[in-house]
Amino acid sequence: MTDELPKTHGATGAADGDAVAAGQPLLRIEAVAKTFGTFRAVDGVSLDIKAGEFFALLGPSGCGKTTLLRMLAGFEAPDEGRILLGDKDIAQALPHERPINMMFQNYALFPHLSVRDNIAFGLKRAGMARADIATRVAEMVALVKLEGLEKRKPDQLSGGQRQRVALARALARRPQLLLLDEPLAALDKKLRESTQGELMELQRRLGMTFIIVTHDQEEAMTMASRIGVMKSGKLAQVASPRQLYEAPRSRWIAEFVGDVNLFDGESKLRDGHRLIIGTRDAGALVVAEPREPVGAGRLAVAIRPEKVKLSRHGPVSEAGRETAINRLDGVIADICYLGGTTTYKVKLDTGGTVQASVANNARIDVDAYSLNQHVVAWFTPDDCVVLQS
Amino acid sequence: MSARRIFARPARFAAIAPYVWMVLFFLVPFAFVLKISLSQTAIAQPPYEPVFDPTAGWDALKAALAALSFDNFRLLASDDIYMFAYLRSLTVAVTATALLLLIGYPIAYGMARLPKRWQAVAMVLVIVPFWTSFLIRIYAWINILQHDGLLNQILLALHLVSQPVVWLSTDSAMYIGIVYSYLPFMILPLYATLAKMEPALEEAAADLGAAPWQVFWLVTFPLSLPGVGAGVLLCFIPIVGEFVIPDLLAGSNSLMIGQTLWLEFFTNKDWPVASAAAIVLLAVLLVPLLLYERLQKRQLEQGR
Numbered sequence: 089m090t091d092e093l094p095k096t097h098g099a100t101g102a103a104d105g106d107a108v109a110a111g112q113p114l115l116r117i118e119a120v121a122k123t124f125g126t127f128r129a130v131d132g133v134s135l136d137i138k139a140g141e142f143f144a145l146l147g148p149s150g151c152g153k154t155t156l157l158r159m160l161a162g163f164e165a166p167d168e169g170r171i172l173l174g175d176k177d178i179a180q181a182l183p184h185e186r187p188i189n190m191m192f193q194n195y196a197l198f199p200h201l202s203v204r205d206n207i208a209f210g211l212k213r214a215g216m217a218r219a220d221i222a223t224r225v226a227e228m229v230a231l232v233k234l235e236g237l238e239k240r241k242p243d244q245l246s247g248g249q250r251q252r253v254a255l256a257r258a259l260a261r262r263p264q265l266l267l268l269d270e271p272l273a274a275l276d277k278k279l280r281e282s283t284q285g286e287l288m289e290l291q292r293r294l295g296m297t298f299i300i301v302t303h304d305q306e307e308a309m310t311m312a313s314r315i316g317v318m319k320s321g322k323l324a325q326v327a328s329p330r331q332l333y334e335a336p337r338s339r340w341i342a343e344f345v346g347d348v349n350l351f352d353g354e355s356k357l358r359d360g361h362r363l364i365i366g367t368r369d370a371g372a373l374v375v376a377e378p379r380e381p382v383g384a385g386r387l388a389v390a391i392r393p394e395k396v397k398l399s400r401h402g403p404v405s406e407a408g409r410e411t412a413i414n415r416l417d418g419v420i421a422d423i424c425y426l427g428g429t430t431t432y433k434v435k436l437d438t439g440g441t442v443q444a445s446v447a448n449n450a451r452i453d454v455d456a457y458s459l460n461q462h463v464v465a466w467f468t469p470d471d472c473v474v475l476q477s
Numbered sequence: 478m479s480a481r482r483i484f485a486r487p488a489r490f491a492a493i494a495p496y497v498w499m500v501l502f503f504l505v506p507f508a509f510v511l512k513i514s515l516s517q518t519a520i521a522q523p524p525y526e527p528v529f530d531p532t533a534g535w536d537a538l539k540a541a542l543a544a545l546s547f548d549n550f551r552l553l554a555s556d557d558i559y560m561f562a563y564l565r566s567l568t569v570a571v572t573a574t575a576l577l578l579l580i581g582y583p584i585a586y587g588m589a590r591l592p593k594r595w596q597a598v599a600m601v602l603v604i605v606p607f608w609t610s611f612l613i614r615i616y617a618w619i620n621i622l623q624h625d626g627l628l629n630q631i632l633l634a635l636h637l638v639s640q641p642v643v644w645l646s647t648d649s650a651m652y653i654g655i656v657y658s659y660l661p662f663m664i665l666p667l668y669a670t671l672a673k674m675e676p677a678l679e680e681a682a683a684d685l686g687a688a689p690w691q692v693f694w695l696v697t698f699p700l701s702l703p704g705v706g707a708g709v710l711l712c713f714i715p716i717v718g719e720f721v722i723p724d725l726l727a728g729s730n731s732l733m734i735g736q737t738l739w740l741e742f743f744t745n746k747d748w749p750v751a752s753a754a755a756i757v758l759l760a761v762l763l764v765p766l767l768l769y770e771r772l773q774k775r776q777l778e779q780g781r
Binding site: 161162163182183184189192193194196197198199200209210213214257258261 | 675680681683699700
């Protein structure tokens with residue numbers, strides 16, 4: 089892979105995302121770096137988090153997302169850069185001095201304390217009055233629907249219940265910022281999905297700022313309003329889920345987030361608002377001209393599988409414009425039935441393969457394609473993304 | 478059914494093996510000692526009577542049984558030499574165990590926080606003294622603690638004292654010897670519990686606003702209690718019965734129960750009284766054991 093990542097720093101990163109309320113960010117991370125031995129775990133990350141945001145740090149393992157989160161919690165001190173909460177630099181503050189709480193990956197519930205005492209732990213440290221603690225704990229228990237389990241010890245709870253205790257404990261102090269380290273990784277798929285919804289609901293209701301770390305792109309896409317994708321200690325792109333998926337900034341991001349067909353190419357030709365890119369595997373492809381001008385050199389055309397349509401015969405070109413649609417002839421080489429959709433792998437006559445994801449709209453589909461059937465795969469120029477390769 | 482029985486057999490044997498061991502090497506010898514403690518001294522071989530003679534018949538056995546008495550236990554209660562010996566043993570054991578905990582806990586904690594590869598090295602360093610005979614190590618301490626020994630030379634060289642300090646045959650020397658010898662038994666169980674404790678627990682406590690000393694008292698220490706219990710028992714029980722260290726390093730003016738036992742057994746040749754003293758010692762030591770067992774059981778029940 090010869091992908092070069094665009095250097096994303098604060099200003100451009102923030103401009104990329106949805107425009108949330110203007111004004112000063114709640115949290116400002118400025119050129120933060122952390123080195124372990126010779127390994128640069130976090131390498132000059134700048135990022136603004138606005139109040140009330142649900143932000144996700146997404147990346148493969150070892151990308152530095154957890155280290156960044158641990159620096160926000162205070163478990164690691166950055167070697168370089170500043171972390172501003174409001175207008176106070178907290179980069180060197182100890183964990184117990186920060187108005188930030190964290191929900192740990194394996195929950196880290198205190199095994200010797202009951203549910204109630206786990207939730208009350210932070211309140212007691214804050215020197216809250218006894219009666220207020222009782223009120224707040226009851227409130228938190230109700231919030232995460234754990235009524236009746238207050239006296240249980242953590243190992244008398246199910247995984248889902250433990251996750252709720254961890255959440256209640258982290259929320260009890262009403263932190264300015266809640267950090268969630270892979271909060272759903274230990275739950276099974278069904279429970280994870282319902283918990284995702286509950287977390288989003290809770291965040292909206294409390295109006296709190298959440299930063300979640302996850303390696304699961306679906307989870308990040310579902311829950312977060314903005315996602316920061318990390319790679320090798322750097323922020324590769326900060327964008328809304330839709331932007332990330334539909335307008336990835338690099339070939340690596342296009343491949344990391346969701347499935348994608350990539351066609352490497354070089355030559356390019358302008359035709360009005362269209363570019364024509366000659367690809368090795370799929371011949372000449374017509375793509376919409378990207379907003380940011382593409383430089384010279386190797387390019388890649390990216391097309392998501394669900395945007396590739398299949399038909400037995402070529403589509404009728406709109407308004408007689410030959411160039412309006414990319415059509416590729418081939419045969420079905422592989423069929424992967426997934427329930428809601430079916431993914432077809434089409435071996436193109438030009439040599440490459442293209443994946444098409446087709447929604448299964450009917451229970452009995454007499455029109456379904458079969459292996460080795462000749463088909464035309466087609467997609468519009470607007471559905472293509474041109475990436476610097 | 479038959480297949481299951483075949484597979485179940487080795488498992489069942491494994492389950493009863495500890496009981497077989499206990500019966501053979503604890504209960505049977507215990508029965509001998511108990512019987513001797515109920516006998517009277519005699520100038521004979523063995524030096525007590527009555528002696529059961531299985532060949533003498535039923536009446537002789539009955540007579541022998543009738544001859545058993547609690548006289549030796551009465552003697553133990555009436556002569557305060559024994560009472561003092563028990564008390565001194567318990568005092569020494571409590572003091573030494575407290576010292577061991579105070580010294581051993583920070584060492585175990587430090588070991589558990591070392592990088593993984595250094596933990597193995599530290600572990601070896603803790604165990605390495607065992608490669609030398611226990612007696613040789615105690616004699617080495619005699620050498621270090623004597624009038625012109627290493628310790629006094631250092632103290633004099635540093636001008637901390639103007640004259641050599643008398644160490645040998647004092648309680649200080651005995652405590653140095655005991656703490657030195659038993660430290661690994663305190664460190665290892667503590668280290669085992671501290672090392673397997675999830676580091677995220679301490680982080681969570683700090684995250685929730687606990688200052689470092691609160692993290693220790695509210696999370697680390699309570700969670701290390703099983704290790705503390707094991708370490709305390711492993712040290713306390715053998716120290717109560719300790720014989721060699723007090724005999725070699727402490728003065729002879731007040732004896733621990735181990736030394737008293739030795740005197741009765743080898744010098745006075747009074748096996749019955751020595752046995753009675755041993756039985757009482759065992760009864761005394763059962764108390765902390767039962768307490769520990771109950772504590773563990775309660776923890777298990779709470780866990781469930």
